[in-house]
Amino acid sequence: MLHRHFNAPAIAHIIGIRCPDPLDVADRVMWRWTSQHTFVLKSAYMHLASSHWPPRQTIWKLIWRMAIPQRLRLFLWLAYQHKIMTNATRYCRNLAPSPICPLCGNLPESVLHTLRDCVDVRHLWSQILPDAVQRPFFGSNLHNWLSCNLSATFIHPTVGLPWPLIFSAFVWQMWKRRNDIVFNNDRQSDHSYCARIIAWARSFHGSISAPSAARDTAPSFANQVSWKAPEQGWVCLNVDGAVSLQSGFGAIGGLARDSLGDWLVGFSKPVGHSDALQTELWAIYTGLKFAWESGFRHLLVQSDCRQAIDLIYSNAASSSMLSLVRDITRLRRMDWEINIIWVPRDTNRAADIMAKLADTSDFSLRVFTDAPPEVVSFIELDKSRL
Ligand SMILES: [Zn+2]
Structure with a gap:
């Protein structure tokens, strides 16, 4: 019926909404901008700010997740927004008589000029830049320049450290150097700047990699959790939801196993346009209905x-x-014994795979009487750990 009256994107939104129920509570006003629909000031701010400052830009994650000291992250973040106090910025704000660069005295001191393009800085970069990045390095605009270098994955061929670490240390030092020269009249030799940056990057890299190696190996065994089977006579239903970041479409899936870990039955279903929380709730709700209809008590x-x-x-x-x-509350109150518990994501992998088997072109519930080949190895692994 929906296909007769609506196009596909509209149907995806409609399917994501549960059908109205005359016995349900009355309609009421809800807050749209949180997944729980309750008002939170932060969500109002994020919504208002998103029109001129999209919070989901990948650059923010890139900068704030970098393994560098916080002051460097903060500096890179300000630089990306043209917010560091170069002469050009100060001139725009009537804080300086001229926008011209104090080092070369030739060009307006923009962010890119002071960090990369000034002749006084450019020759320092060329001392450390690997040959492979020389050409694109000086040609790009500020945003591309920062994003490309901060997301680079190569190791500097002579220094032997990740390029984003050296790059961010260099950018920060170029700004400190500029301020030392302008405010303290303190200009050191070019060699000492490069040596200091590399020495700092080496020591910082050493300090973060040594303990993290220990962290990575020890707890991965300690925290290794496995799927827990239900008591005899009980059925365990693992459910999960997944939302595609590109399309915003949700899909759910689940599988029922007995106390020996053997497959009983499974399902998957697309749930249309949805957010992460709603998709997980769809998975639990649909799973409960499915379990009831399958006769599990x-x-x-x-x-x-x-x-x-x-x-x-x-x-x-x-x-x-x-x-x-x-x-879900209504379903829980029916005449059955039921317990809904949280489990770590690692123990719920089979349900995650079931959700990904949903056929997005067909909104009906897909039932699997036999375990699909994609989940067999997960079920066997769970069984072997019982
Ligand atoms: Zn200059």
Whole structure:
């Protein structure tokens, strides 16, 4: 019916909304900009600010996740926004009589000029730049220049350190050097700048890589958790949801196993346009209905979404803003023994694969009586660890 009246993108939005139920609570005003639909000041700010400062730009993640000291991250972030106090910026704000660069005295001192293009800085860069990056390095605009160099994956051929680390240390030192010359009249030899930057980068890299190597190996064994089977006579239903970052489309999946870890039945289904929380709730809700219809009456549900579990067990679940939480509450009250628990994502891999098997062109529930080949190895692995 929907296909007769709507185009595909509209249908995806409609499918993501649960059907109205006359026995349900009355309509009410809700806040659109959070997944739980309750007002949070931060969400209002993010919504208002997103029109002129998109918070999802990859550059923010790139800068703030770099393994460099916080002051360097902050500096790179300001530089990216043209917010460091060069003469050109100060001139625009009526804080300086001239926009001209104090080092070369030739050109306006923009961010790119002071960090890269000034003749006084350019020759320092050429002392450390690997040949492979010389040409594109001096040709790009500020944003491309910062993003490309900070996301580069190569190791400097002579220094032997990741290029983004050397690059960010160099950029920071060029700004410090400029300020030393301008404010303290302190100009050191070119060689001492390069040597100092490399020495600092080496020591910093050593300090972050040594302990993290120990961190990476020890807990990966200690934290290795495995799937827990239900008690005898009970069925374990693992459910999961996945949302495509590109399309915003959600898909859910689940699988039921017995106390020996053997496959009973599974399902997958696309849920249209959805967010992460709603998709996880769809997975639990659909899983419960599916389990009830399959005749299971002693059911352990495992989900890796703590937020969904918290909502389901909150005191206000039966009047929750989210209709799926209210539906799940109703299903829980039926005549069966049921427990919904949170499990770490690593133990829920089979359900994740089931969600990814959903056929996005068909919104009906896909039922698997036999384990699909994609999940067999996960089921066997879970069984072997019991
Ligand atoms: Zn200059």
